[in-house]
Amino acid sequence: MTRLAAALFVLVCAAFSAQAADPILPLDDFKRILIQDNGRIKPLDTYARSVLLQLSAKSTYEKRPAISWLADTLFVPEKANAYKVFRINNPEVIQAIGIEEEKRFRYSFDQLKPQMETLYDLAVSASKIDAPDRTPVEKEFLKLYSLISLYLQNSRSFIFAVPQGDFNIAHAENRSLLGFPSEKNLFTYADIALHFPSMQQELATVFRKPSDQRTPAEAELVELSRNFVRWKQYYEVNNIPVIPRLDAKRDAWIGPFEALASPTEQIVPSITSLVAMDNAYRASDSYNFQKAAAEFNHLVMEEIGDTGIARNRDLELIYHSLNPFYRAQISYGLSFILALCSLLIFRRFFYWTAILIILAGLVPHVAGIVIRMIILGRPPVTNLFDTFVFVAAMSVLLGLIMELFSRKGLGLITASVSGLALLLISNRYAMEGDTLKVLVAVLDSNFWLSTHVITISLGYTGCCVAGVVGHIWMLQASFNPNNADRLQRTYGMIIGITAFGLIFSFIGTVLGGIWADQSWGRFWGWDPKENGALLIVLWCAILFHAKLARWIDQLGFAIGSILGIIVVMLAWFGINLLGVGLHSYGFTSGIAKTLFIYIGCELVFIAATATIILWKTRRLPLVSRP
């Protein structure tokens, strides 16, 4: 009966999950357009999220999805320039640039534009300093400058589709020379680029005439060609690579400006579609916008001919709209609260609801991992973000297995806390943009990724979960140090899970050594990442041997397991903060502070609970059955 009630409760909650606000124009076809970014072919939807995340630390703008923001940026940049998307946290940066401070730390391009020169000078000075010696403010200058460049690259990429004063052709004879209709005067860069090669001969003759002998029409032609060349040079770099160019030597995709630089018959339909998209969007013509986007997609798919990419793209769209890890976090958090409630009142109802909800969170969590594997074609862990997501899932599983054995809620609490905490950490790494990344050459080995990386992740899982149970032991002992049975059970869990962690950390470290031997020629080099893994193995070994030598008892082991989490965190990403060694490919900033605060909190927790326990037990050794 309680289980039924719990199930109904969960279903009701699920029914209330919110929907994102509808965009102004239908973007279904637009978000499916493929782009090649950072070595990977992905839908514009992912690209939009990635860019917006980097600029704004959020993947929505004013409740509109990122793709809607991107559409405005590409097609109506005048409007988008006023959107406050640039997130600048550090007030010193704002003061140095010389703009007014915003309470919510977000600024628009229009606000930053007048001070671009100042920012440029600051960024240039910062770049002259050696990277390790830069202060956070100096790093911010460089980062902001590169983000603005990224923004401009996007906001200027469709300027070829907009009629411009520089391409005004008043003289009818020039228009007919270029093959343009006679009704309009104003043309776009694209128009000129496509017709430019055909007028080379005429231009040559005109240029040979001295300027005072040219007719007004010829003068206009010269002016036109000069403007065109100027534009070409200036906008060459503004490209979002949406047009595939699959020739044997280079399979890098190109953007519209690059395509127009050396136009062929082939690209004309693509350019036409893109121009039609731009025009339709500006005119808020949803029908034609969607038509043009669908047409463009069709052209691209014909060109690449690979249905695997289309399937992956659709999978990726589903993945992002599902937002699986966010859902998992919510579930784990909710489950944790319910599990705590179950200790107090309505035990069975809360307990079973908590179980159902945590399972409801695990499903999208695992689904997310599986989808990522399919999209990239790789084992589940390939970068730092992946490690947190994977270890979170494994921790939840481990906790649930514990729960299966003990049925006292211990495993449930451990599972929900670990899952939530680790996913929260992963959010920080999701901020970097697109977390589905390609790999550098040395990591490009599915065999080692699925063996070494997975076993190390399982080792991290074991030590983290053991530490969480350690916290529970400390709390249980502070409340009632005389309940020997309960403490013994919890203690048994810590031992078992630490052993699991030790085994996998050891095997993982060893596999890492073998991989290094295959790759670099030496099994062990005292590299920081290797040392980090060794520290975890040594720590677990110290705990076990100290226990055997009767130097520590239950209390000592519990404290040791909590300190073990700190060792794991330092090895996991503390090492990357050092930025040295063959392993420095996970570098991120701003994490050091959080890490130190965390360590401080743990030490306070240990000190507080240990004091209570020792005081309550009058410093007598606890009943320990090692």
Add this chain to the structure above:
Amino acid sequence: MSLRRNPFVRVFSSLKLTVVCLALLFILTAWGTIYQTDFGLYPAQERFFHSWFFFIYDLIPFPGAQLVMWVLAINLFVAAIPRILNGFQQFGLVLIHAGLIIMLLGGFLTYYFAQESVLSLKEGEEQNVSSDYRAFELSVWEKPQSGQRKVHSVDSRDFEVGVPFRMPNLPAQLTIENFEANSRPQRNPNLEVPLINASGLNSLVALEPDPDPGQNYPGIILSVAGPDDEKKTLLLHGMEIRPTEIELGGVIYGFALRRLRHPLPLSIKLIDFVKEDHPGTSMASNYESTVEIDTGTMRRKVRIFMNNPLRYKDFTFFQSSFSINRDGTENSVFSVVENKGRLFPYISCAIIGFGLLFHFIVQLVRYIQNTQPPTAPKS
């Protein structure tokens, strides 16, 4: 006195010693890692991991990892033997610790006997020697008409300033008049010094030796006393690419101060080097070399790429990196490792891994049996 009461055995089989050693190793690893960020990998290795002792503030001695690991190895050995002799119940634990001893032994073998060097080849180039990362040598050869040349060399660590010596292929007496372990060469047009040098260098400025030996470039002033009492003085510097050539008794000899060469058991020729980037980025997705090796008995083609080295006898050749020359051609860079103890880690890890799993499963089964309440009454 029984073995068990022997103080040496008691100390060295003590579990407490194990804890102390593990804790020291922990401290050394953590400390050494942080030290590395400021001073570099090589100095950190020398100070913390390869040393027996080092001094804090130049005063207080602290054990280095070598000492700790030797003590651990002895500890393991001494502690394991009586346990095995008395019928050690826990087979898994025996395996684990036996494997650890083998691993430590392998580590010592590698440390004492392994040799790492580097080989850089241009497309079409063939070599049968690799270069040391740190040490230098004085090399002398008779310039051949074509083809291979025979080189004799002296390790720079064996240099004795002011002491005359001879080399087997040279009819002259050599004396190192001056040797700077780290120096900067100069070309001073105003200096009237009778020093012979291919690059026109005529003086050496001594520099403070860098803690990372790979960053030191030595220079020497070498006097050559030929058979007809012709005395020539050469200046040679570690950074030079061109050798200095002099004539002695009608024969031209080449002299160079260059990275120590290690002979290879085969000669290796770079046929083609390919680098692929992830499209649209400058991040390498793959780089590989096609080489042709000559082992004396045959010539064959081999592909060397990431995670796929070439193994021959005790040598391993890894695709390490590449460089682009000024004229746009590419050099493929290989790291070469000679290590007789290469297989120890593999063997030991297999043993330990198996032991760990075995022990864990035994304990898990025991735990499950203990926590399940007995269902059938004992008859």
